[in-house]
Amino acid sequence: MARGLQRPSGGLAPHFARCRMTRVLPQEVPVAIVFNGTTQAVMMATPDKLDAFGIGFALTEGTVTRGDEIETLEVIRHAKGYEVRMWVSDAAADRMAERRRSMMGPVGCGLCGIDSLDQAVRDVPRVISDFAMTTEQVRAATADLRNHQPLHDQTRAVHGAAFWQGDIIAACEDVGRHNALDKLIGTLxxxxxxxxxGAIVLTSRVSIDMVQKVAILGAPILIAVSAPTAQAIEIADKSNLTVAALSRGDHFETFTHPERIRP
Structure with a gap:
């Protein structure tokens, strides 16, 4: 018997009371990303900030390189989900054909559905920014992210992604970590x-797709509460991206390009 515990007297079993309660749960619905009338992907996502989600997805998937390549965007609600319908320039449409997706992407993997191994582990641009942070700012950014997660506070079931520039100036949440990041990128x-x-701050682990998205965005520092994968660190190192992970309380670990994190 564990120390500090007492067996009920008289050999009686402990009594447990049942009660009814109400809990808020996040929504998880199909969201189709459509370019020029062609469905590029169907993702399971939280139906919030879907216009920003579409823009961020278009950028990080390489369909567009600038916001003005998206000529029109509308979010359409259907009986079973949502459609983010975009019309893009001819140049963007050509890029889309090179980055094809053919299946529904579950929330746990931002690369699911890619039908080419070369497209899954693609080259990403080198980050050129000399932006830097102090160690105290890294810790403060992680702590401040907790104040920008209202859906997480209600449900304990979503991821968060935020942008720090002296303070958290933008934050997004979603059941999928890569969806939250795409929403943030679209918002920016x-x-x-x-x-x-500035720096990207995440509640999730640092996987390959997260590093690719941040490098494509051009943000120089990625801060995460959880740990990175070995392959994600390899890509971050090649792309000149600073990764500071396992950031909790007064502790964090810098895995790549520590010159941007100053005492």
Missing amino acids: MQRGIDPEQ
């Missing part, structure tokens, strides 16, 4: 925020 584009002068 919508608001005209320079991603090269």
